[in-house]
Amino acid sequence: MASNRLLTGASVRKASRNGSHKTTTAGLAPSYLQANLIILPSRYATDFRLLCARNPVPCPLLAESKTSGSWDAVKSWVDGLSGDEIISRFDIRRDAPKYMVYRDSKLVRFQCDDILNEWSEDHVAFFIGCSFSFESALADAELPPRHSVLRRNVPMYRTKISLCPAGVFTSGTYVVSMRPYRRSEIEAVRNITRPFTATHGEPLAWGWDAIQQLGITDIDQPEWGDTPLTLDGRPLGHSEGNEEEIPVFWGCGVTPQEAVMRAGLQGTIMAHAPGHMLVLDCRDWDIMEKPAEGMEEAEERM
Template identity: 60%
Template sequence: MSTTMSTKILCKDAEATALKLRLDTGLRVRLAARSNEYTKSTSGLAPTYLQANLVVLPSRYAADFRGLCARNPVPCPLIAESSSVGNYSSLKSYLPRLSTSSQLAAGLDLRTDCPRYNVYDGSRLSKAGVSAVTDEWTDDHVAFLIGCSHCFESALECAGFTVRHSVQDRTVPIYRTSVPLNPSGIFTGSTYVVSMRPFPKKDIERVREITRAYAPTHGEPLAWGWDALARLGIADIDLPQWGDAPLTEDGQQPLGTLVGDDNNVPVFWGCGVTPQEAIMKAPLEGTILAHAPGHMLVLDCREDDVL
């Protein structure tokens, strides 16, 4: 590699690092997403600020979706929804300590404030990773915010644990499982989706203890261990359906090269991509919108507000 090319790469990395350091509040992240200045995963951004998954449905499906969340609180913890049908700037909170929309996110625009979005035509993904959904939003849409497991990562890091994908500037690996969701109305026949973070076996009990308190953001892991792949119906740890493939701690090899290693044990949490999986399994009509996996809506409230 030439000296000039190496210098350009170093400069680009330095600029990206500087941008991430500057995006230290929910508002700054939302504004950077709105202007298309920031387009990557929100993992590690604005530490201690609450992040949320986004699902936007035609109003006729709203009641069934609320029921899906109520019956599946681990993968689908509902924290807020549009304050009224068609409203993209004001929220109704389901968090006991946060009663007003301004406490959740002031100056909000749900159509632009995630770094990237997915668009569904009925149950079929038609656009992936778009920068905004302003043109797709209608007066009949209802938005739902689902808790995100990014939100306990700060707590894990403060306790001295390494959240590997964040350190490696990658998106958390996300897997489809064979664990069935409890159905609700039109939402039937779907399964859990899980996110995965590896930890040493000796640390898992402490990791469980820390994350258990964050029930509105998926809480403690639902499975762990190399044998959990078979229990969850995950065929290959190196082939997630969403996010980036997990790597060894040095970032040089696929995690699957260490199968059985007690210092690299897969730990699985319920994941807010689960509603998007449910959407693709349901016979829906109309335009459905969602965040692109890993590209969350970052709010103004803090992670400790959910405790």
């Protein structure tokens, strides 16, 4: 199986480029960060940076094109990491498994293999942190997300939580990803994912009542990704109220795609296909938030 060999960011990018891997990147290259892509005409770049700064949980900005039109070099927005340390020897136009292309905010190409013909010298690519990045830490703690075990795409949902507006981006809402866990596991899951602030951090909601609070219409009908399943393979909604099957929600990097679509932008816009991420060269530990001095000792005493 090809995915067994995809153990580094570089190997996933190479397989995506040559066509040998074109499915979800969930579970690939453990400990290597994965990034959501959004590629915009340069006139929208300043407003988009501001959107990310004002909404760091769903839109954590990792890097962007070094200059307009640059598809093989980035500048970093992560303290302590250079652009080359985040990713090197890459081609933004070909190194994600699948892409989406929008023209004047309408989808014109769905899950295409590359964006060579659409890319221009006026485009700026932004890398947004992805929650796939903390899944290896969950797996190491024997809490693997169910979708990665089943080789399915994580379910993602549109919510009613409004983003803080920025420039032309005035009507976006959070998108969330969901991973079910037992009630008894949620505290451990929160603790494991909390330090990953550059890739959405800890869950923002959990529990069966959170579905209505977030404004999710149907847990079994995600807007993106695959239907979530119970431990015995049924749609998750069939276990509503079951303490062994608690939906847990994180901020999701599809959020900026949704914000871009709602903004009605003009021109050609590109993005990764949901679940088909660009895998980077930096590692989990490069971006994990360090506890404040003395915090670990204080937590141990609690």
